[in-house]
Amino acid sequence: MRVLQLIDSLDVGGGERMAVNLANYFSENQIPNLLISTRKGGPLEKLIKSPNSLEVFSKSNVLDLATFIRILRKVRSFDPSIIHAHDSSIFWAALIKLLYPKAMLVWHAHYGGFSSANGRFGKKIKFLQAAIDRVIVVNSELLAWVKSDFSMIPKAAYIGNFPDRVSECHVEREKLKWIISVANLKKPKNHVVLVRAFSEFIKSHTGYKLALIGTMDDPEYVEEVNRVIQAEDVQEHVHLLGPVMELKEWFDKARMGILSSHVEGLPVSLLELGLSGVPVISSRVGACGDLLEAGRCGYLVEPNDSGELSMAMRNLVDNKEETRVKAMRFENKVKTEFGGDSFFRKYSALLGKY
Template structure:
């Protein structure tokens, strides 16, 4: 079997990390595993394994004939059976299908807010879906929504996390050991970093030696400017650090005590699985698939999205109870390894590919 993942960039986002994870994991399982990036390279390129073939299209516009022709050449040269399109790359995959009829396309929807978008915003996707063999979605809610609009070939497919890396980058977190709170999320909506800043300040954790660390793409825009402004207004700027995109996630989490996810919506956040593999205690907003991974008072704590007081209440519980942190982190690690292991998910994915290839 010969499979090519396609993704628009290799910035450190959820869909991008999953595309890299699949490419790496398949390298040991199938005859050929590759990944093609359409628009922009990024820090995740450093995480690609030696057995993964890498290609870059350098696509400059929505319909870029030169890029599509290059993609077709890659498909033909490597005799690709399956093109696995992640997120917004679905349109490039569709364009390829118009000139490369035999290719089988599996589309992977990572957008947890898809069902809340307007019909007209989703219309390009609806049209393209008719040309795809399989549609994989990251939680049951999105699966149900696809079925309701008549896309019966959509099915839920779990993510998995991997902290394996070939990267030599070494990030050192500021702050006191044992008192670091990390949020792995790009600096943009709907990641909602401000609610964590407010909760941190409300608990006066600065005076207790705790520090806050945001690891994710910083676009140097209005969103990040507001974060910096808020930390100054609340007089905690000296204990809040922004690190931009990083690829040495395992190294970063080894320096972390508490992991937080604050999003107002999510599909299936890989971040929670990474927190689990790193055996740190977790607080998450109760959105998307999060409650399937974070079981209150068993594998972590949940708070109502966008409610500062609720987050502060739960954060205070973890900060002041080492025993609770140990129990939650151990249970989460066990849940992730038992239910979202690389071996189990990749085996299921290979079965999906085989079905797509054999369908008439």
């Protein structure tokens, strides 16, 4: 097995983090692998444990023929048996497959909105399906979509993401006052609802602070979030931190972690919070409901409902034993069901003979 991964960039994001986690897993298990970032590098480069397994290119657009030729040369030099394309990198991967047909092409679909009526790229990918040999999806909705709309693709499977390992954390969380959200500042992550819920929450639970951790590459959305922060008069309590690579410090001081998205696949950040023992609240979208076992492993709320989210925050803080049990269940679930070895067993079964 020789695995070539393609990703657009190494900015902070769930798909990008999984590409890095896979690269590290392959390297640790002596599986020849190469991760190609086609458009640019990014902060996640620092997390690659084997620098020789990474190549960064500077694709300017989808028609950048010069960069495509350089990448194709690298592909031929590496001689992969598997081309593993994440999200929108499937477009160039399909072209590479046409020119390098002996490799199996695997599309890894991370974005939960692919299957929606206005899903980005979703409809266009139908034109590529003849080139795709396997599909990995991150929730059951995406799997149903692939099976119904992509009849030419031989096999597809739902394989859960897995987090990078974190150190054990033993803290008295009941005394902590930080609430963290690890999600890039963009519309699907719905920080506006979170800020409004937090504003209501601190009226009865004083002293808490909210940290928004993630890239801030959408200036209009960041401005919208800041307007809501000012309108709710919580400027002294809400901190926009930008991307943070070493998250353990924040996991260690978090009373809770919140994901308020209205669109998700299977968020790696939620798995990382669980692995660190942080109690979680998540909107019921994508695979989040299944991850939290309908509320056994964390608190679930409907998306876009700041009132319900605020109530969940109060419940988490006020019901200490219930919260501790939920967090313990989720930590155990992530450890047993979402490790790299579990992913690789399912991955190998999906590939079959390659």
